């Protein structure tokens with residue numbers, strides 16, 4: 001260990017060869033095995049003398065990797081898949097080889113500078129002021145939580161009379177919002193979206209005002225809108241929800257983990273009008289901006305408020321807080337951090353932003369075509385017209401069990417990975433299309449089994 005021997009060089013070649021094959025070809029879909037099965041194949045891998053690099057890599061390639069579903073497979077359409085660009089994946093190797101520290105300007109100035117330019121691209125697309133800024137965190141869950149902690153901290157400084165803090169969000173908001181409320185030990189006020197599933201400002205105003213009048217001492221500190229729900233891709237009415245928040249001095253946060261990626265797609269940009277009024281928002285480049293796991297862009301209108309909430313104080317950290325240098329650690333719940341925005345930055349810098357808009361439009365075209373294929377299928381019923389790239393539908397006459405059986409068989413036959421979801425208490429299927437490799441024929445191949 002810690003010696004660059006000929007074996008290290010040999011292993012480097014093997015690892016690069018494997019990585020190139022994985023990048024170049026359609027990956028196999030693969031699928032999970034039980035821990036028992038894996039133990040039978042892999043045995044105990046941690047030993048006093050070690051397996052050697054070649055053997056450990058062989059074990060990974062043959063046993064472990066094949067028990068992981070390829071999230072970038074063109075017919076992986078469950079949850080939200082991933083589709084990192086070749087450049088982004090390649091640069092992840094560089095980040096891994098470079099021992100970069102992304103927590104402070106002192107240690108990682110160059111990396112942080114590049115990450116900040118990538119964040120600025122997103123922030124400018126949203127129409128945020130030039131003073132906006134933020135940080136790449138691990139995922140949307142941590143991004144939402146960090147933003148909401150900032151929101152409460154900001155309100156707390158102004159209001160000493162509050163006995164209970166309350167977070168308001170759509171009943172259809174992501175589970176991470178409910179989880180944030182739990183972690184922060186605050187109440188959550190769930191507001192019913194309209195009949196099309198979108199949260200509206202007047203409904204928020206009515207529910208929040210009624211709640212405040214009935215619960216003295218309680219105060220809503222943040223109102224969360226979703227820009228692209230995970231299940232159906234619905235975008236809340238950002239302009240009216242933000243107006244409701246502003247009129248009441250409440251923090252306006254937008255959870256765009258999936259959907260806000262489409263800020264760069266001209267055809268749907270107007271759907272996000274109102275985003276420019278957000279106090280904070282998030283988007284996950286690891287979902288629909290072609291970056292590898294894990295990267296969530298968290299952006300604040302006024303980053304100083306975030307620093308006030310998140311700066312860690314300790315004797316050994318004091319040198320870092322001496323001047324106005326940008327320390328990414330100060331803007332979320334973390335200290336040590338990987339420069340996880342760099343693979344995204346590299347691909348964006350190398351390809352240019354036009355390529356991103358084009359790839360985005362391509363996935364939405366495939367989603368439109370998929371909706372058309374569903375509509376003309378004799379056994380299927382389209383739930384809603386896709387506004388972004390999620391296509392949700394019913395298989396007429398099927399029980400939950402039928403859906404489960406179909407999904408299991410689709411994976412076992414290595415045709416695709418599509419898991420059942422639910423809408424209004426009924427089982428449904430959904431395709432989340434974020435991969436420019438996914439084409440109309442892939443959709444047809446899956447629909448042929450329904």
Ligand SMILES: *Cc1c(COP(=O)(O)O)cnc(C)c1O
Nearest residue numbers: 139140141174176230255257258
């Ligand atoms: C995926 C998602 C999240 C959670 O993001 P992670 O990166 O998985 O933590 C939050 N909100 C929405 C709307 C999402 O789609």
